[in-house]
Amino acid sequence: MILTTLQLEEFRSYRRLSVDLPAAGLRIFGQNAGGKTSLLEAVYLLATMRSPRASSERETIHWESGVELGLPPYARVAARIRHNRHETDVEVVLTVDEERGGALRKRVKLDGRPRRAIDAVGALKVVLFTPDDLNLILGSPSVRRRYLDITLSQIDSTYLQALGQYGRLLEQRNSLLKELGGRRPRDERAIEDQMAYWDAEIVTRGAYLLAQRLRYVHEVDRVAAEEFRALARTEDRLGLRYSTTVTLPDALRERVVESTLADAQAFVARALESDLHRLRPDELRRGVTLVGPHRDDLHFLLGGHELSAYGSRGQQRLAVVATKLAELRQVVASTGERPVLLLDDVLSELDPEHQERLLAVLGSAGCQILITATDRALLDQPALAALPLVEARNGTLVWVEGEEASQPSEHG
Missing domain, CATH: 3.40.50.300 (P-loop containing nucleotide triphosphate hydrolases)
Structure with a gap:
């Protein structure tokens, strides 16, 4: 290109x-x-x-x-x-x-x-390298989510569509939670009936986003570790770990990254749906959706320790460069x-x-x-x-x- x-x-x-x-x-x-x-x-x-x-x-x-x-x-x-x-x-x-x-x-x-x-x-x-990329490590979770969203949107048009739909659905679902949570007395059956549609829509889009993020980070983690080792000349392994609010035990995460995308989405969808039902009382009380890709984070680890807290500024910069090099490789691998x-x-x-x-x-x-x-x-x-x-x-x-x-x- x-x-x-x-x-x-x-x-x-x-x-x-x-x-x-x-x-x-x-x-x-x-x-x-x-x-x-x-x-x-x-x-x-x-x-x-x-x-x-x-x-x-x-x-x-x-x-x-x-x-x-x-x-x-x-x-x-x-x-x-x-x-x-x-x-x-x-x-x-x-x-x-x-x-x-x-x-x-x-x-x-x-x-x-x-x-x-x-x-x-x-x-x-494009793949952009800038000094501000240090915010990937030192910034807020929203910075890292935005990075994943922009990167994946360039290589997967379905991801981009799901992302836009998820944002709109999330806003509408949160509005409904606030409305229903403020009603007295509460009719639990009526609440479930009204939430059913929005839960199903959020689960469908959210599961796709989360499955693709997990699969992308799995690939980038491996390549970034290689690039960091070559740049820094160290045996301390750079690791990228995706942290999600959805209940996904390690065994299930492995199935998500190793299965077909359709199966991975189904695994995540079941877990997300279960969590939404489990957290219903808390969501009604707070008026927000408490679980899903909009609340997740990406962690950078060096030798198993948080790079933001324990890494030097030089190590942090090299980690970002290594991650961007891994992004480059993934774009080529995914799109040709x-x-x-x-x-x-x-x-x-x-x-x-x-x-x-x-x-x-x-x-x-x-x-x-x-x-x-x-x-x-x-x-x-x-x-x-x-x-x-x-x-x-x-x-x-x-x-x-x-x-x-x-x-x-x-x-x-």
């Missing part, structure tokens, strides 16, 4: 940019706020339909967008992707709807045709496609020895690489020599002198 062209309009500091990208990728350096991270953010947005760093996507729109022409503020990101000798065009337009109080509208197109955002996820597949690799100032967080090891692994992956650094010297490495060098400067890309032989075109 290769990103061949990238177009930005009114996105962050870029008023207008259109660039043809070489198959190997690009080295991008520049000062903070120069626009290098925004390029990777735009690519990630096209892949996942969400920004990796904006709390509100309104922030991605240039502050002067639409002013000159008297139009509502907007941003446009588009790209052409080549994979398996086929080409796909992806476009995302964000527009501020002033008639709806400044609400943000997102319009998505695939090959020029309007599509739902959910249908465009995975058309471009090599994702675009996005590395945002990651080398600055590693010492020279680990920089070299990481780049050696990435270089052998056969993927297109877009890599950024504030310090240009960090990009002057033999493993990156095939990538043209550009400077991101005030919303433009400046091709570095001496790179003409492999320089792609930039226009606009």
Whole structure:
């Protein structure tokens, strides 16, 4: 999978940019706020339909967008992707709807045709490395759940659909729990009758999400341990352990990861259904769904100990890198496609020895690489020599002198 062209309009500091990208990728350096991270953010947005760093996507729109022409503020990101000798065009337009109080509208197109955002996820597949990935270990459980959801959504469209449905069902089920829990006196039979539909729907979607998460983490755990051992040169094993609120003894978890997906979903569904019935009194009292993938977590262990509490900052960073390398392998194994690799100032967080090891692994992956650094010297490495060098400067890309032989075109 290769990103061949990238177009930005009114996105962050870029008023207008259109660039043809070489198959190997690009080295991008520049000062903070120069626009290098925004390029990777735009690519990630096209892949996942969400920004990796904006709390509100309104922030991605240039502050002067639409002013000159008297139009509502907007941003446009588009790209052409080549994979398996086929080409796909992806476009995302964000527009501020002033008639709806400044609400943000997102319009998505695939090959020029309007599509739902959910249908465009995975058309471009990426793996993003960033210093903020340390939050996978140090952040809240919601950060780790979001990571699993985004990763699995790129490789499994059914997962993405189930995730959206589960979120809506959860909100409706919680509203019903609050309503029923506040009634006096309680009619237990009537409560069970009203909850039956919502339980069944939650169980169906939740079981799929949980089964896929367990199976994914099982595979990534094995590969991440290998990558960490190679990076850190240690015998202490990195482990990833999925912690779920659903009652799944170890023997049942093994069946989930070893069986067919349909059987795995059935195993989880029975356990989740049983837990929902068991916790009914507590759920009615609290007005929330107490069990399911929305309350689960992912733990990182080193030598059997919690890495967040007992690992050094260096060990934590290498663990994150190893997990991302395992993610890369899993995307390839699941889809047969090599994702675009996005590395945002990651080398600055590693010492020279680990920089070299990481780049050696990435270089052998056969993927297109877009890599950024504030310090240009960090990009002057033999493993990156095939990538043209550009400077991101005030919303433009400046091709570095001496790179003409492999320089792609930039226009606009």
